[in-house]
Amino acid sequence: MSTPTKIGIMGCGVISGIYIETSQKVPYIECVAVADLNPEAAQFRANQYGIPKACSPDELLADPDVEIIVSLTPNRLHGKVGMQILQAGKHFYGEKPFCVYREEALALLAEAGKRGLRTGGAPDTFFGSAWQTARKAIDDGLIGQPIAATVCLQGRRGPLTAEQRAMFAQFAQNPTRSTAPGHVSFFSVDGGKYGVSNTFDMGGYYAVNVINLLGPATRVVGMTARAFDEVVRGDRTVKIEAPTHVTGVIEFANGALCQWLTTSDVYGTGLPHIEIYGTEGSLRCPDPNIFPGQVFLRKPESQELIELECTHSISQDTRGIGVADMALSIQKNRPHRAAGEMGAHVVDILNALHESAEQGVRIDLQTTCPQPKALPVGLPNWTLDE
Numbered sequence: 001m002s003t004p005t006k007i008g009i010m011g012c013g014v015i016s017g018i019y020i021e022t023s024q025k026v027p028y029i030e031c032v033a034v035a036d037l038n039p040e041a042a043q044f045r046a047n048q049y050g051i052p053k054a055c056s057p058d059e060l061l062a063d064p065d066v067e068i069i070v071s072l073t074p075n076r077l078h079g080k081v082g083m084q085i086l087q088a089g090k091h092f093y094g095e096k097p098f099c100v101y102r103e104e105a106l107a108l109l110a111e112a113g114k115r116g117l118r119t120g121g122a123p124d125t126f127f128g129s130a131w132q133t134a135r136k137a138i139d140d141g142l143i144g145q146p147i148a149a150t151v152c153l154q155g156r157r158g159p160l161t162a163e164q165r166a167m168f169a170q171f172a173q174n175p176t177r178s179t180a181p182g183h184v185s186f187f188s189v190d191g192g193k194y195g196v197s198n199t200f201d202m203g204g205y206y207a208v209n210v211i212n213l214l215g216p217a218t219r220v221v222g223m224t225a226r227a228f229d230e231v232v233r234g235d236r237t238v239k240i241e242a243p244t245h246v247t248g249v250i251e252f253a254n255g256a257l258c259q260w261l262t263t264s265d266v267y268g269t270g271l272p273h274i275e276i277y278g279t280e281g282s283l284r285c286p287d288p289n290i291f292p293g294q295v296f297l298r299k300p301e302s303q304e305l306i307e308l309e310c311t312h313s314i315s316q317d318t319r320g321i322g323v324a325d326m327a328l329s330i331q332k333n334r335p336h337r338a339a340g341e342m343g344a345h346v347v348d349i350l351n352a353l354h355e356s357a358e359q360g361v362r363i364d365l366q367t368t369c370p371q372p373k374a375l376p377v378g379l380p381n382w383t384l385d386e
Contacts, residue, residue: 002028002328002331004027004028004029004030004327005028005029005030005067005068005327005330005331006029006030006031006032006065006066006067006068007023007029007030007031007032007066007067007068007069007070007323007327008031008032008033008034008035008060008063008066008068008069008070009031009033009034009035009045009069009070009072010035010036010057010060010069010070010071010072010073010081010085011035011036011071011072011073011095012034012035012036012038012041012042012044012045012072012179012180013036013041013072013179013183013185013186014177014179014183014185015072015095015319016034016045016072017045017048017049017175017176017177017178018176018177018317018319018320019031019070019072019319019320019323020034020045020049020051020320021049021176021320022318022319022320022321022323022324023320023323023324024049025382026320026321026324026382026383026384027382027383028324028325028327028328028331028384029068029320029323029324029327031049031051032051032052032053032065032066033051033052033053033054033055033060033063033065033066034046034051034053034054034055034060035054035055035056035057035059035060036057037056037057038180038182039054039056040180040181040182041179041180041183042054042055042056043180044179044180045180048175048178057081057084061084061085061088061090062088066090067090067091067327067330068090068091068092068093068118068323068326068327069085069088069090069091069092069093070093070094070095070320070323071085071092071093071094071095072094072095073094073095074186074190075097075100075186075190075195075196075200075201076100076190076193076195076196078094078095078097078098078099078100078104079099079100079101079104079105079107079108081094082094082098082099082104082108082119083107083108083111086108086111086112086115086117086119087111087115089115089117090117091117091118091119091120091326091330092108092112092117092118092119092120092340093119093120093121093322093323093326093338094119094120094121094122094343095121095122096121096122096123096201096204096205096208096343096346097121097195097200097201097204097343097346097347097350098119098121098340098343098344098346098347099343099347100194100195100200100347101195101347101351102344102347102348102351102366102367104347105340105343105344105347105348105367106344106366106367108340108344109340109341109344112340118326118329118330118336118339118340119339119340119341119343120322120323120326120336120338120339120340120343121322121338121340121343122204122319122322122338123204123205123208123209123288123289123338124318124319124320124321124322124323124325124337124338125205125208125209125288125289125290125291125319126208126209126212126288126337126338126372127291127314127318127321127322127325127337127338127375128290128291128292128293128312128314128315128318129291129292129293129310129311129312129313129314129315130285130286130290130291130292130293130294130295130310131209131212131213131285131288131291132311132312132314132374132375133295133308133309133310133311133312134213134276134283134285134295134308135212135213135374136311136312136374136377137283137295137297137308138213138214138276138278138283139374141280142278142280142281142283142297143276143277143278143279143280143281143282143283143297144278144279144280144281145278145279145280146213146214146254146256146276146277146278147255147256147257147277147278147279148256148257148258148259148276148277149210149213149214149256149257149258149259149274149275149276149277150258150259150272150274150275151206151207151210151258151259151260151261151262151273151274152261152271152272152273152274153198153202153203153206153261153262153263153273154261154263154266154267154268154269154271155198155202155262155263155264155268156263156264156265156266156267156268158267187201187233191231191233191238192230192231192238192239192240192241192242193241193242194241194242194354195242196242197242197243197244197246197262197264198244198262198263198264199243199246199262199350199353200350202262202289203246203262203346203350204346204350205288205289206260206262206273206274206288207346207349207350208288208338208342208346209274209285209288210250210258210274210276211342211345211346211369211371211372212371212372213276213285214252214254214256214258214276214371215252215253215254215371216252216253216345216368216369216370216371217250217251217252217253217258217345217349217365218251218252218253218364218365218368219250219251219352219362219363219364219365220248220249220250220251220260220349220352220353220356220362220363220365221248221249221356221361221362221363222246222247222248222249222260222352222353222354222355222356222357222363223246223247223248223356223357224243224245224246224247224353224354224357224358225243225244225245225265226240226242226243226244226245226265227244227245227265228240228244228265231264243354243357244263244264244265245263245264245265245266246260246261246262246263246350246353246354246357247259247260247261247262247263248260248353248356248357250349250353253368260353272284272285273285273286273287273288274288280299280300281297281298281299281300282297282298283295283296283297283298284296284298284305290317291314291315291316291317291318292310292314292315292316294307295307295308295310296308311377312375312377312379313379313380313381314375314381314382315381316381318382321384322336322337322338323338324384325337325338325384326338328384328386332386335370335373337372337373338372339369339370339372341367341368341369341370342369342370342372344367344369345365345367345368345369348365348366348367349365352365
């Protein structure tokens with residue numbers, strides 16, 4: 001086993017805990033430093049998980065021991081912080097979206113290429129047991145040639161019931177998601193701006209998992225809308241400045257057409273999150289925000305949905321497994337799966353859906369990416385292929 005790669009965490013908000021926990025369970029990475037503009041937030045995380053160093057962002061960028069910096073900053077800062085990380089000579093891995101604008105994504109890839117560094121980013125739920133089981137089913141030809149797909153995220157929340165309030169309170173008390181006193185979610189501040197809608201925030205899970213199953217896309221046509229001028233987020237009223245209902249069609253390089261819907265304007269009715277349709281059958285997949293879940297197969301001879309037996313082992317929240325795969329891939333000199341090229345491709349797709357709506361034309365994508373290599377069957381939990 002190689003020596004674990006030392007990583008640092010930039011941004012100590014809600015999501016940082018699970019990244020640190022994953023780094024302490026996989027053998028390929030070791031979190032040695034955490035940083036935040038708020039020193040109390042960095043110290044809170046360091047104390048919680050026994051991280052040796054709590055520091056400022058500038059100190060993390062200058063740390064000679066850290067090889068990969070994971071940026072868990074607000075969406076609008078992803079491009080700027082990613083560039084700072086690369087210019088400091090570190091490999092960059094970021095939370096989703098990779099950045100907000102296509103130009104930022106292309107600049108990050110160019111800077112990394114110039115410096116011989118790697119880029120990558122969330123979501124990495126496609127490493128999970130559900131998504132690798134679905135990928136194997138497609139690769140094994142269980143549905144024949146994929147010809148179409150649907151993506152559906154209906155994300156409007158109604159008034160919280162007493163049961164839901166209790167559930168959210170319990171969630172907030174979970175040590176993994178706890179934060180330093182006074183923490184304010186960037187969603188309550190930036191939630192109405194372009195790049196922080198359901199399409200950019202949650203849509204990445206859908207786009208990455210479909211790319212994992214079908215490969216890269218080539219062009220899109222989109223329509224957008226905005227049903228409300230403001231929404232209530234917790235105890236704040238947020239002004240809505242960008243489209244909140246995005247629909248369209250994405251054409252993939254293999255010829256499959258994907259109907260896309262990501263919205264925070266409508267109440268969900270139980271429609272499937274992702275389905276993949278082939279010449280010889282169809283697959284129904286679970287919520288792409290999670291690693292495990294049920295995958296169902298429908299074959300021509302019956303309308304019955306048959307649950308597929310799980311073929312892979314990552315069946316718990318393992319956010320950060322993409323960082324571990326990047327670190328191992330650097331050591332082994334091979335491509336990593338949650339690559340910056342795929343993150344940039346998602347940014348291209350999401351912006352193209354909006355541009356198509358604004359311009360009334362079909363948009364050819366400016367980027368592409370490799371389809372991530374499938375994980376081998378039989379890997380023990382918390383491990384990757386070496």
